[in-house]
Amino acid sequence: MEAHVRSRRWRGIGVLVVAASLLASVRASAQDARPASAALVAAFAEPCTQVELRRRLAGLPASELAGLFQAAAHGLLPATAGEPRSLGAEWQRVVRESLAARPRRELVPLLEDLAARGPSAPESREAQLLLESVGSADHLRLLVRLTCPPPVRPGLAPELRRGFESALSAILARDPAALARLPALLAESPAVLAGPLVDGLARQPSPEATRLLAELLGRAPGLDVLLLLRLAERGPLVGEAAGLHRSVRPYLRERDPVVVGAAAQACGRLGDEEAIAELVALLGHEDARVRASAIDALQRLTGLAYGPDPARWLRWFHDEERWWEREAEPLLLHVERGRGLEFVRASREVLEHRLYRARIARAFALGLTRAQDEGAELACQALARLGSPVGVGALVEALEHRDARVRQAAWKALRAITGVELPPDPAAWARFEG
Amino acid sequence: MKTRNGNGERRDAGRRGSALVLSLIAVATVVVLSASFSQFASAVADRQAQAIDKKQAFYLAEAGLTEAFAGFTCGKSGIVGGPEAPALLGDGLFWVEATELMPGIFRLDSTGMIGSGRARLSLVAQRGIDGIAALGVFSGGDVMLKAGSVVDAYDSTLGAYAGQADKSGAALGSNGAITVVGTQLKPTSIQGDVTPGSEETVQVMGSVTITGSSTPALTTTELPEVIVPPVTMGAAQTHASPYPLIVPPGKVGYESLTVAAGAEVVIHGPAQVVLGSLTLAASAQLTFDTSQGPVRLYVQESVDLAAGSVMTTSSTNPAEVMFQVPAATEQPVALRSGGPFHGVIYAPETTLLLGAGFESFGAVVAQAMTFEGAARLHFDRNLAALAAEDVLPVMLSWRLDELGSLPGSNPFDQLGVVKGSLAKPSLAHADQTLSIDYYDALDAYHQYVGLESEFDWSVVKTVIFATRDGVEVLFPRATSTKTGTRKSPGVLPIVDGPMI
Numbered sequence: 001m002e003a004h005v006r007s008r009r010w011r012g013i014g015v016l017v018v019a020a021s022l023l024a025s026v027r028a029s030a031q032d033a034r035p036a037s038a039a040l041v042a043a044f045a046e047p048c049t050q051v052e053l054r055r056r057l058a059g060l061p062a063s064e065l066a067g068l069f070q071a072a073a074h075g076l077l078p079a080t081a082g083e084p085r086s087l088g089a090e091w092q093r094v095v096r097e098s099l100a101a102r103p104r105r106e107l108v109p110l111l112e113d114l115a116a117r118g119p120s121a122p123e124s125r126e127a128q129l130l131l132e133s134v135g136s137a138d139h140l141r142l143l144v145r146l147t148c149p150p151p152v153r154p155g156l157a158p159e160l161r162r163g164f165e166s167a168l169s170a171i172l173a174r175d176p177a178a179l180a181r182l183p184a185l186l187a188e189s190p191a192v193l194a195g196p197l198v199d200g201l202a203r204q205p206s207p208e209a210t211r212l213l214a215e216l217l218g219r220a221p222g223l224d225v226l227l228l229l230r231l232a233e234r235g236p237l238v239g240e241a242a243g244l245h246r247s248v249r250p251y252l253r254e255r256d257p258v259v260v261g262a263a264a265q266a267c268g269r270l271g272d273e274e275a276i277a278e279l280v281a282l283l284g285h286e287d288a289r290v291r292a293s294a295i296d297a298l299q300r301l302t303g304l305a306y307g308p309d310p311a312r313w314l315r316w317f318h319d320e321e322r323w324w325e326r327e328a329e330p331l332l333l334h335v336e337r338g339r340g341l342e343f344v345r346a347s348r349e350v351l352e353h354r355l356y357r358a359r360i361a362r363a364f365a366l367g368l369t370r371a372q373d374e375g376a377e378l379a380c381q382a383l384a385r386l387g388s389p390v391g392v393g394a395l396v397e398a399l400e401h402r403d404a405r406v407r408q409a410a411w412k413a414l415r416a417i418t419g420v421e422l423p424p425d426p427a428a429w430a431r432f433e434g
Numbered sequence: 435m436k437t438r439n440g441n442g443e444r445r446d447a448g449r450r451g452s453a454l455v456l457s458l459i460a461v462a463t464v465v466v467l468s469a470s471f472s473q474f475a476s477a478v479a480d481r482q483a484q485a486i487d488k489k490q491a492f493y494l495a496e497a498g499l500t501e502a503f504a505g506f507t508c509g510k511s512g513i514v515g516g517p518e519a520p521a522l523l524g525d526g527l528f529w530v531e532a533t534e535l536m537p538g539i540f541r542l543d544s545t546g547m548i549g550s551g552r553a554r555l556s557l558v559a560q561r562g563i564d565g566i567a568a569l570g571v572f573s574g575g576d577v578m579l580k581a582g583s584v585v586d587a588y589d590s591t592l593g594a595y596a597g598q599a600d601k602s603g604a605a606l607g608s609n610g611a612i613t614v615v616g617t618q619l620k621p622t623s624i625q626g627d628v629t630p631g632s633e634e635t636v637q638v639m640g641s642v643t644i645t646g647s648s649t650p651a652l653t654t655t656e657l658p659e660v661i662v663p664p665v666t667m668g669a670a671q672t673h674a675s676p677y678p679l680i681v682p683p684g685k686v687g688y689e690s691l692t693v694a695a696g697a698e699v700v701i702h703g704p705a706q707v708v709l710g711s712l713t714l715a716a717s718a719q720l721t722f723d724t725s726q727g728p729v730r731l732y733v734q735e736s737v738d739l740a741a742g743s744v745m746t747t748s749s750t751n752p753a754e755v756m757f758q759v760p761a762a763t764e765q766p767v768a769l770r771s772g773g774p775f776h777g778v779i780y781a782p783e784t785t786l787l788l789g790a791g792f793e794s795f796g797a798v799v800a801q802a803m804t805f806e807g808a809a810r811l812h813f814d815r816n817l818a819a820l821a822a823e824d825v826l827p828v829m830l831s832w833r834l835d836e837l838g839s840l841p842g843s844n845p846f847d848q849l850g851v852v853k854g855s856l857a858k859p860s861l862a863h864a865d866q867t868l869s870i871d872y873y874d875a876l877d878a879y880h881q882y883v884g885l886e887s888e889f890d891w892s893v894v895k896t897v898i899f900a901t902r903d904g905v906e907v908l909f910p911r912a913t914s915t916k917t918g919t920r921k922s923p924g925v926l927p928i929v930d931g932p933m934i
Contacts, residue, residue, distance in 0.1 A: 154696020
C-alpha cells in the first residue's frame with residue numbers, strides 16, 4: 001500500500017516536472033515569437049536602401065537588440081503581427097553588421113541572457129557569428145555555453161561545429177590573451193567541443209599556436225592523434241623547434257599504432273631529424289600503417305627514396321652515423337670557416353650526406369656569413385639543396401650582400417626552402433627568420 | 435771568290451740532291467697527313483651522319499609513340515603499322531606495337547628507322563575511364579521519386595549550392611522505368627534530363643516539373659565494378675567516446691566500424707579506408723576531413739546510418755569524397771543520416787535506401803535506389819568536367835630501348851618494303867571493327883557496323899555511341915561535357931554500308 005502511495009507520489013512529481021518544462025519551452029517560444037516593437041518594425045519600413053537601413057539600425061536603442069538579433073538569426077523581418085516575411089540575404093548581412101558594430105557592453109548581456117535560457121540552433125549559430133566579429137579572450141566561455149548549452153546533448157551539428165571553429169579562430173587572431181586561456185577552456189568544455197577547439201587553434205598559423213598545440217598533447221584522452229595530425233600540417237618549422245620536437249617524439253613509443261603512425265608522420269613533416277633513429281627502428285613495426293608512416297617520414301627527412309626495405313635504411317643509417325662520428329667534424333669546420341678550395345672540397349663532401357641535414361645547413365649558414373663572394377654563392381646553393389629552414393635567417397641577410405650573384409642565389413634558395421614566391425626584399429622575408 | 439777551289443767543289447758535289455730528298459720527304463709527309471686528315475674527316479663525317487640518323491630515328495620513334503598515344507585517346511588499339519607495312523614519315527618510317535600488360539594498361543613499342551639510324555622507344559599507358567560520377571543520379575533498376583523531391587545541379591567550383599541561381603544540368607537516369615510524383619502542396623522539380631532505360635518510359639503523376647528531355651536511353655548502362663585496394667584489415671572498432679576517433683591519412687581497414695550515439699569519427703585524407711561494415715547510431719557523426727587530400731571509403735558488407743546520425747564533409751567539393759559499396763549486401767545500404775554530404779556515392783551491386791533527411795551534393799549511382807521521403811539530390815556539374823578528363827589516357831612510364839645504327843643500310847631495303855607504297859601515319863593504324871551511332875551533317879541518325887577502314891569519318895557530325903572491337907570508344911569533349919546517360923534519338927537509324 002505504502003509502495004503504491006510512493007509510486008503515485010513519484011508519478012505526480014514526474015508529471016509536474018514535465019508540465020514545468022513544457023511551460024518553460026512554451027515561454028521560450030513565446031519570447032522568440034513575440035511581436036517586434038514599433039521602433040524595430042519602423043526601422044525596416046519601406047522605402048529603405050541599405051545605407052538608410054544601416055543608419056536606422058545604428059540609431060536603435062539597446063533594448064531593441066534582442067529583436068534585431070532574432071531577425072538576424074531567423075532571417076525574418078520584424079513584424080508586429082501576421083505572417084513573418086523573409087529578411088533577404090542582403091538585409092540579413094546589414095543587420096549582422098549593424099549588430100557587430102554595437103558596443104560589447106550592449107552585446108555581451110544579450111548573449112549571456114541567450115546562453116542562460118538555452119539558445120536554439122539558429123540562435124547559437126548567430127551568436128557564434130557575433131562573437132566571431134567582436135569576441136575577445138573574455139568571451140571564450142560564453143562561446144562554449146552558446147555552442148553547447150546545458151544540458152549538453154551528445155553530438156554537435158556540423159554547422160555549429162564549423163561556427164565554433166571559425167569564432168574561436170577569429171578570437172585567437174584578434175586577442176593574443178585568448179591563447180593562454182585555451183588549456184583551461186579545454187579542461188572545462190564538454191568533450192564534444194574538444195575536437196573543434198583543437199581545429200580552431202590549428203587554424204592559427206602563429207608559432208605560439210604551434211607551441212600550444214604541442215603543449216596540449218596528453219591533456220585529453222583521445223585528442224592526441226588529432227593534435228599530432230594538426231601539428232604535422234604545420235610543416236618544417238623555422239626557428240627554435242627542438243622543444244616542439246621533444247614533445248612529439250615520445251609518441252613514437254606509444255602502444256596504439258594509430259598514435260605511433262601519426263607521431264611518425266608528424267616527426268617527418270616537422271623536420272625532426274633527431275627522430276631518425278627511432279623511425280628506422282619503426283620500420284620493423286608489426287603494424288603496416290606504422291611502417292608506411294615511418295618510411296614516409298624518413299623520405300621527408302632525408303630526401304632518400306629507399307622504399308620499404310628496412311635493411312637498406314639501416315645500412316644507410318649506420319654508414320651515416322659512422323661518418324658523423326669519424327669525419328664530419330673537421331669537414332663542417334672547413335664549411336664554417338674555410339676559404340677557397342678547402343671550403344669547396346668540404347662542401348662537396350658534406351653535401352653527399354643526408355643524415356642531420358639541419359646540422360649541415362647550420363654549418364653552411366655560418367659559412368655564408370663569413371665566406372667571400374664565390375663561397376657565399378656556393379653556400380646559398382648548398383642551403384637550397386639541403387632544403388632545411390635552419391639557413392633561412394642567413395639567407396635573408398644575404399639578400400643584402402654586395403655581390404648581385406649572391407643576392408640572386410640567396411633569393412632562389414629562400415624560394416626553394418619555403419616554397420613561397422616573394423620579392424628579393426629582406427623585409428618581405430622577415431617573417432620567415434623566426 | 436778565292437774559295438772556289440777544288441775542295442770547295444767537292445763540298446758542293448756532296449750537297450747535290452739533298453734538297454730533292456728533303457722535298458720528297460716533305461711531299462710524302464704532306465701526302466700522308468692529307469690522307470690521314472681526309473680519312474679522319476671522312477670518319478668524322480660518317481659519325482656525324484650516323485649521329486644525325488640516330489637522332490632522326492629517335493624522333494621518328496617518338497612520333498610513332500605520339501601517333502599511337504593519340505590513337506589511344508580516341509579508342510584505337512595503339513597499333514600503328516608493322517615491320518611488314520610501316521608508316522612513312524618524311525624519309526623514314528616507324529611502326530608501333532601494343533601489348534596489354536593488364537586490363538586497361540598497355541605497353542607501346544615504337545621503332546623508328548631512317549638512313550643508318552634505328553631507335554626503339556616504349557611507354558606504358560593506361561586507358562582512360564568513363565567516370566561514373568558524370569551519370570549524376572543513376573539507378574540500375576526502377577526509380578520512384580516521391581512528392582516534394584528536388585533533383586537539380588550546381589557547379590561546386592562557383593561556390594556553395596545555396597548561392598547559385600543556375601540549377602540546371604541535372605541528370606536522373608535509370609536502366610529501368612522512372613516514376614516521378616508531385617502534389618500541389620509538394621511539387622517535384624527536376625532541373626535537367628530524365629532518362630529511363632532504353633525500353634522504358636518516364637511516368638509523371640501530379641505536379642512535376644522536368645526542364646530537360648524525358649526520352650529513353652540509347653543503350654543499357656553498365657556500371658563498372660569497384661576495385662577495392664588491398665588493405666590489412668584491423669579488428670572491429672566500436673567508438674563511444676565523446677572525443678573524436680581520428681582515422682589518420684593512409685590506407686587503413688577495419689572489420690567493422692560502429693559509432694555510438696553522440697560519438698564522432700573523423701577520417702582525414704588523403705586516405706583509403708576499407709570497412710567490413712559501417713554503423714552510425716542516432717546522433718553519431720562521421721566526418722570526412724579532406725583539407726589535406728581526398729578520402730576513398732569502401733564498405734564491403736553493410737551500411738546502416740541511422741536517422742539522426744550525421745555524415746558530413748569538411749569541404750564542399752564532392753570530388754574529394756568517394757563512398758563506395760563494391761559488392762551486393764544482404765540488406766539495402768541505409769543512408770538515413772543528415773548532412774550535408776558533399777561527395778560521390780557509388781554502389782553498383784546493391785540497393786540504396788535514402789532516408790528523408792539525407793541530402794546529397796555530388797552524384798549518387800547505385801544498382802537500385804529507394805527513397806523513404808522526398809529526394810534532395812544536387813548534382814555537381816564539375817564532376818562531369820572532371821570525368822571528361824578521366825577519359826584521356828595517362829602515360830605511366832617511358833624509356834629508350836635501343837638507339838643504334840646499321841651503317842650503309844637503307845631501312846626500306848632492310849625491311850623489304852617499297853617507300854611509295856607505305857601509308858602515312860594517320861592511315862597506318864590497325865583496322866578494327868567499328869560500331870557507331872551518329873548524326874550526320876543534316877542531323878539524320880545513322881548506324882554503321884563494319885571495318886573502320888571502310889567507314890568515312892567525314893560524314894559524322896556528332897557521335898552518339900561507338901565501340902571499336904566491342905570496347906566503348908571514349909571521346910574527349912573539348913566544349914561540352916557528357917552528363918547522364920546517352921539518349922536514344924527516338925527514330926530508327928539509317929543503316930550504313932561500307933563507304934570506302
